[in-house]
Amino acid sequence: MNQLVTRGTLYEHLLRAVPEVRVDYEELLQLYDPGEDPGGHVVIGDVLVPFLRARLKEGTEDELRRAFGFIEGMARSTDDDVVNIVYVSICEPLGGDRDLLKRARAYMGPRTLTISGEVEAWWRRFLTWLRRR
Numbered sequence: 362m363n364q365l366v367t368r369g370t371l372y373e374h375l376l377r378a379v380p381e382v383r384v385d386y387e388e389l390l391q392l393y394d395p396g397e398d399p400g401g402h403v404v405i406g407d408v409l410v411p412f413l414r415a416r417l418k419e420g421t422e423d424e425l426r427r428a429f430g431f432i433e434g435m436a437r438s439t440d441d442d443v444v445n446i447v448y449v450s451i452c453e454p455l456g457g458d459r460d461l462l463k464r465a466r467a468y469m470g471p472r473t474l475t476i477s478g479e480v481e482a483w484w485r486r487f488l489t490w491l492r493r494r
Contacts, residue, residue, distance in 0.1 A: 365440075366434045366435050367440040368401060368443060371404070371435070371443060374435075375409065375431060378428065378430060378434075379412065379424070379428050381412065381424065382408050385411070386404065386408050389403070389404065389408055401442065401443065401450075402449060406450040406454070409451070410451060410455075412428065413451075414455075414458075414461060425468045426468060429465070429468035429469055429473065432473050433469070433470030433472060436470065436472035436476055447476050452473075452476050453480055453484075455477070456477065456481055456484065462477070465477075
């Protein structure tokens with residue numbers, strides 16, 4: 362993804378890169394008042410992440426490459442809010458399933474891989490801290 366992904370262009374980029382999620386995106390919007398923005402974390406968490414989970418189990422290379430190309434564009438954004446979505450709403454949920462995470466890493470770009478590693482390292486430190494208490 363060559364164009365800058367920002368909060369203002371996030372949904373446009375999502376639907377261009379992964380048109381398969383359009384119906385789910387539009388159904389999500391129906392839960393909100395007209396013109397109300399559910400927010401990037403909700404859209405990505407409720408629309409893109411379930412798509413990723415399903416496609417990582419049984420999906421085409423093209424779908425996964427496009428989806429993770431979009432995510433890499435998010436990860437490289439200069440908009441901290443967009444990058445935060447990658448950390449919290451994409452890498453954390455995928456990290457909760459070792460098999461999916463292993464498959465996902467094969468499609469992640471360099472910045473997404475770095476973020477995924479940082480998330481996993483944070484959770485290891487946190488769990489170690491919890492065990493010591």
